[in-house]
Amino acid sequence: MTSTTPRLAAPAEDRTVPRRIWSMAFTELWERFSFYGLQGILSFYLLYSLGEGGLDLGPAASSGIVGAYGGAVYLAQLAGAWVGDRLLSPKYVVLWGGIVITCGHLALAALSGLTGLGVGLVLIILGTGALKTNITSIVGFMLDGHTDARRDAGFSYFYMAINIGAVAGPLSTGFAQNQWGFHYGFVLAAVGMFAALVQYGFSLKKLPERAGRVNNPLPKDRILAPLGYTVAAVAVIAVCSLSGLFRAENMSSVVTIAALVAAAGYFAVILSSAKVTDDEKRRVSAYLPLFLLSGVYFGFLFQKFTASSILITDRVDLEIGTWRFPSAWITAVSPLSAVLITPLVARLWGRLGERQPKPVAKFAIGLLQIGFAYFYLLAISTATGNATIPLLLILLFMVLAGSSEVYVGPIGLALATKIGPARLKAQMVGLNFLTLALGSSLSGLLGQLFAALPSAAYFAIVAGSAVVLGGALLLARKPLNRALYAGLQAE
Structure with a gap:
């Protein structure tokens, strides 16, 4: 009898762990749908002629923007992880990050030319920086106390959702762009991010207690320093952009x-x-x-x-x-x-x-x-x-x-x-x-x-x-x- 007990118990645990993270997995699926949906058509939007609905920026400028955008998204995640650890609770950083990303996709869809491009990409960079690392942390909180094998299984479901979104996004936005134009592709990316927000909203009350608190709060007497650094960084970027250095x-x-x-x-x-x-x-x-x-x-x-x-x-x-x-x-x-x-x-x-x-x-x-x-x-x-x-x-x-x-x-x-x-x-x-x-x-x-x-x-x-x-x-x-x-x- 004892030899059969572990084999009977293991499947139940295998089923329990994934169920606890399905809400996060589907949230991440839709977020990656929107992110890679945009990524799939962005370079072509910059390269295609005005008659084809693009911006006709040329290969050098297009490559520079796409490369910088992708790199900035990942750099912003370092700042987002710090904010979710020291200033705000992860669950609200994820929520606000999702809202900002949605606004970014809507800006790309509604605003034409370089204005829509600049506003949209900056908002998506900031929002993705806030969301990505913190939603991964929340998944980790959900799997606390489980064995390494159960944690691996849980993260496998989570990353499977990421991969599904990474494939479905460009397939969907690419079809929309091909049939009706780039801005319809941007709208579809915004719809994907809105779906992520709805999914996440339904799961807010079910998140672990750790997701709702600041786990390593910054002392109040040290809060002004990072704010000062942020203001200084924004000022430097603005001056360099206006002066033509960027x-x-x-x-x-x-x-x-x-x-x-x-x-x-x-x-x-x-x-x-x-x-x-x-x-x-x-x-x-x-x-x-x-x-x-x-x-x-x-x-x-x-x-x-x-x-x-x-x-x-x-x-x-x-x-x-x-x-x-x-x-x-x-x-x-x-x-x-x-x-x-x-x-x-x-x-x-x-x-x-x-x-x-x-x-x-x-x-x-x-x-x-x-x-x-x-x-x-x-x-x-x-x-x-x-x-x-x-x-x-x-x-x-x-x-x-x-x-x-x-x-x-x-x-x-x-x-x-x-x-x-x-x-x-x-x-x-x-x-x-x-x-x-x-x-x-x-x-x-x-x-x-x-x-x-x-x-x-x-x-x-x-x-x-x-x-x-x-x-x-x-x-x-x-x-x-x-x-x-x-x-x-x-x-």
């Missing part, structure tokens, strides 16, 4: 520098802290090259919103008979391929057990795969010459590049949470977010480089860089893995 073409450079400075600050705090042991410092030091290479990897991956969008606009044949294939659907293939391949790779890791590649080798595989994807793009771009590129060939590139994320994204998150110092876990999670910020802004710089170079030369540079970096990481995997697990039992 232009569309250099926005990605500014955000890239900001991401690197923030990362340097995080590493400095961790490595100089008296609360961090020697083994922990060794692990964090070994994480530094992986952090940088992860940022480079995401820079290559996020080119689906910059360089690849330019290529699609200029050279890809989207006509299928009398119907035009939505541009945004091409970029949606990338996350869709990652969603579909994840269970297969997870099953492979399960079968290999202790024989599966260690984290550094997985990072290397991701870089090598995306490098080979760009070599493939180089081949088809060269073979077609100045002619249009068949749609199917570009879709295959998106599959090759997008599916490589399974070796980098989730592995980096798991690694950061595992090797981080016991007393500074939040800082390590912050560093993981910064790889996405760095990658997003870097993709803008790469898009501008693509606009300035012949396609063949550009694809050769990107492909060669990815393969060389992946190969070097593969050669250095053993000493890096030893340092990453200093004081820990490697898994």
Whole structure:
């Protein structure tokens, strides 16, 4: 009898944990629907001519704006996490963040030209910064007291919702843009965010008690300092914008520098802290090259919103008979391929057990795969010459590049949470977010480089860089893995 009890109890617990987080999962699904729905059509809105409903800003300016926007979204999440920890309760930070995001999408839909673009993107950056990290914290509160296995199961449902939203968003807004115009796509993104707010509103009273309190309140005598820093930062940004120092073409450079400075600050705090042991410092030091290479990897991956969008606009044949294939659907293939391949790779890791590649080798595989994807793009771009590129060939590139994320994204998150110092876990999670910020802004710089170079030369540079970096990481995997697990039992 005792041998059968655990097997009977486990399924009940498996069902209980996901039910507790369904409300957050659906809220996040709709938020990601709106975010990626906008991301899927934004670059084309900037690139397309006025006659096609776009802003016709040109490749360099478009790449700069898209890269800076993506990077700023992730940088803002660091500030949002701090606000939800020190100033306001997470559940209300999420609520107000959702309201601000909705207003941003409505501004894009209702206001035309650069005014709507500027107001809309700034509001979405601020709102997403407030919402993203804090809703993840709330999920963590809901799963407090459960075993690691149950927590993993709960977060799996949560991230499944993220992936569904990331695929459904651009498919929906891309269709709306293709059929009726860009502003209808923006309206649909706003509807998605409104659905997230409604879902979240119904669950407010059911959230854990910790979600309704400030868990690490800032002393009242220290509140004026961050307010002063905020006012000063806004003033500097306003002066630089009005004086012409901040232009569309250099926005990605500014955000890239900001991401690197923030990362340097995080590493400095961790490595100089008296609360961090020697083994922990060794692990964090070994994480530094992986952090940088992860940022480079995401820079290559996020080119689906910059360089690849330019290529699609200029050279890809989207006509299928009398119907035009939505541009945004091409970029949606990338996350869709990652969603579909994840269970297969997870099953492979399960079968290999202790024989599966260690984290550094997985990072290397991701870089090598995306490098080979760009070599493939180089081949088809060269073979077609100045002619249009068949749609199917570009879709295959998106599959090759997008599916490589399974070796980098989730592995980096798991690694950061595992090797981080016991007393500074939040800082390590912050560093993981910064790889996405760095990658997003870097993709803008790469898009501008693509606009300035012949396609063949550009694809050769990107492909060669990815393969060389992946190969070097593969050669250095053993000493890096030893340092990453200093004081820990490697898994």
